[in-house]
Amino acid sequence: MSTTGTTSVACPQCGAKSEVKVFKTVNVTTDRNFREQLLSGEMLHFTCPSCGHEAELRYPLLYNDINNKFMVYFVPDVDRDKVTDEALEKEYGDLAGIRRRLVGDYNELKEKIHIFESGLDDRVIEVVKAALKDIVQKRTGDTVTGGYLSKYSVSEDRIGFTFFVGENHEQFVQTTRLEIYDKSAAVAKAVKEDENDRSFRAVNREWARNALYQYKKSKV
Ligand SMILES: [Zn+2]
Structure with missing residues (x-):
């Protein structure tokens, strides 16, 4: 209700x-x-x-x-x-x-x-988004202030995000192949989850940054 x-x-x-x-x-x-x-x-x-x-x-x-x-x-x-x-x-x-x-x-x-x-895992999405954000920042030479999932197509083999770039928050679309999503799952899994935790958690840019840190640490 x-x-x-x-x-x-x-x-x-x-x-x-x-x-x-x-x-x-x-x-x-x-x-x-x-x-x-x-x-x-x-x-x-x-x-x-x-x-x-x-x-x-x-x-x-x-x-x-x-x-x-x-x-x-x-x-x-x-x-x-x-x-x-x-x-x-x-x-x-x-x-x-x-x-x-x-x-x-x-x-x-x-x-x-x-x-x-869409049946996707938001933790993996945040990891992919963080990686593409870096690419967009390099390509535009400007600061990316945010972004959201705007494309997911199995038939086209594409996943993509609309990013906001620079002071004027200009939109910039960056897509990639779906295998990047599959590969990013390993990074997302590096964060240990407590199954009994009933709290509401943020899964965002900071979360993805931490996941990447945990992942790299586990590889050393
Ligand atoms: Zn009024």
């Missing part, structure tokens, strides 16, 4: 306060159309009843897809790589084999959904 609540939002334009419906949990196993509403941005869209100003809301939300065996906890601007939530643990703690992820950014949330729905 999905759960909702209400919160008071002050309009960034006119300052008027209004009560808006917010989602605490989005369960797409039972409410499939919520997936579309979240991915399209409709779920987080705010229209001020006083002045009509439109804005995007950001608040903590748990995305739940048990069929695809994953949960993503979206905590805007989270500054930790792990959160433990006792109430959530009580509710979902007995679910074994469910990947629990923590993201601090809406685009990251969408990327996780895309990755898991």
